[in-house]
Amino acid sequence: MIILLLISFTLFAAINALGPVRPFLPPTLPQPGRDLPVMRIFENYAASCRPTNKRDFNVDQLASLLQSLQMDEVAIKAYKSIFFAMGDMQIEKFMGKWYTVVDSKEIHKEDCPIFYFDMIMQSQFTATFTSKQYALLNNDVVTNEGYGSMHGPEPGAVLITTGHGSDQCPYFPVRLGGLNDDGDYQYMILSTPLKYPTMVLTRNLEKFETEWRQEVYDFVEKYGFMSPMAALNTRLHFTDVNVCRKVNKLYENGAV
Known part of the structure; x- marks a missing residue:
């Protein structure tokens, strides 16, 4: 567990040296997991974070320690520990309205968030989409706007920025629930290499409570x-x- 956390922390060590925020990977890059080394996936993740002057961890010492480890092996272990429950993504089944039913409240102070994902552009293995969130904060509706990108069909290929002021880095989908009658995903768990913050989104509140709540709880706990x-x-x-x-x-407003 400590080694996996160390490889995660080094992602954030690179953030301060990034300068301006870099865009997500262009479609011309090799598909990750097949032609692209796993460590490169984590590097691309770090490059998608917003720069910050705040340093909560002694990242320089952690980075020095990791240099003495077998980086490729550690990166692969970290990758598998995050994406073991994920298969290839069908990004078109990712779009639409989602209710946030589990959240990291220390990071997101808002209540009752709702997400909308809308496709902008899609090809066989790439996609770009928007992310829009509505939530309540002190009884007022607040809106956060972000975007997402897919640069391959495999786990780790989808990155989502929420636009939330406390979300410095994007999220990965780390688990997708079963398909509904329309062929869309029923729930998804979004997280980061540190496994924090984490969110769980669902399309159907009633079914989540009766069918998937315990399944999700068991997964995030285990x-x-x-x-x-x-x-x-x-x-x-x-x-x-x-x-x-x-x-x-x-x-209940389907028009939003």
């Missing part, structure tokens, strides 16, 4: 997303959807 070391013992928050229905009119 595999270190529920209360990772990076979260300083802060556990994930499961949303009370009944309360959200009463206070967030956007929940």
Whole structure:
């Protein structure tokens, strides 16, 4: 676990040296996991983070320690520990409206968030899409706008920025639920190499409560997303959807 955390921390060591935020990978790059080394995937992830002057960890010492390790082997272990539950992505089934039913409340202070993902451009193995979030903060509706990119069909190929002020780095999908009658994903778990912050989104609130809530809880608890070391013992928050229905009119507004 310590080694996996170390490889994650070094991603953020590179952030301060990045300068301006770099765009996601162009479609001409090789598909990750087949032609692109796993370590390159993590480097590209770090390059997609916003620069910051704040340093919560002694990243220089961690980076020096990692230089003495077998980087490729460590990177592969870290990659597998995050994406073991993921198959190839069908990005078109990712689009549409999602309710946030699990969140990292220490990072996201808003209540009852709703996401909308809309496709901008798609080819066989690449895609670009928008991310828009509506939520409540002190009884006011706040909006965050981000974007996403897919540069291959495999796990680790999809990065999502939320536009939230506290989200310095993008999210990966790390687990996708079963398909519904329309062939769309039913729920998804979004996280980072540190397994924090983490969010769980669902399309159907009722089915999540009756069919997938326990499955999601078991997954995030068993595999270190529920209360990772990076979260300083802060556990994930499961949303009370009944309360959200009463206070967030956007929940039932299909036009938003």
